[in-house]
Every structure is written in C-alpha cells, then in structure tokens.
Amino acid sequence: MHIEKDRPAVCGHTHPHVHANKKAVANRLARAIGHLEKVKRMVENDEDCAEVLVQLAAVRAAIENTGKVILQEHLQHCIVEAVEDGDEAAILDLCDAIDKFMK
DSSP states (O other): OOOOSSOOSSOOOOOOOOOTTHHHHHHHHHHHHHHHHHHHHHHHTTOOHHHHHHHHHHHHHHHHHHHHHHHHHIIIIIIHHHHHTTOHHHHHHHHHHHHHHHO
16 A cells, blocks of 8 residues: 655545444533533632643543544544555545644
C-alpha cells in the first residue's frame, strides 16, 4: 500500500461511518460539558484556584477518554473497512486527526 504524504486536505474516502457507541460517546460528552459548566461557575464565583484546576483536569480527562473511545471504534470499523477497500485517504485522514488530537 502506498500512502502519499503531500495530498490535498479534502477528504476522499467513501467508506461508511457507523458509530455503535454513539449513545455512550454522547453521554460522555454531556458529562464533560457539565464539568466544564461547573468550572465556569467556579471561576465566576471566585472559588479556590486549586479546585478549579482539579475540575479542569477532570474535563480534560473526560475529553481524552471520549477521544479514545472514538479512536478505538474508528480503528475497529472504519479503518478496517478502508484497508479492505484499499482506501488510502482514510488512513491519511486518521493520521491527520491523531496528530491534531494529540497536540
């Protein structure tokens, strides 16, 4: 399989995106949003900075864990199908997404 590094940013893959964990991911995101709203209220109420930092860490962890669930599902389904179909663009898109997620 040849993967071209300098390619257009346009997504060219055509495999279907089926998300079996959509409900679980939506629930995780809702909890992360709730934590973030709590952080906002804490700042507005001049609460202790250390407690704000603890809550921010919880938000970050929730988002990163949600990303892991999405990545695992994407690898197990979308990327497996893309490889079977010879869809090199999907693999490049995944590499780009991982780079952005990991920054």
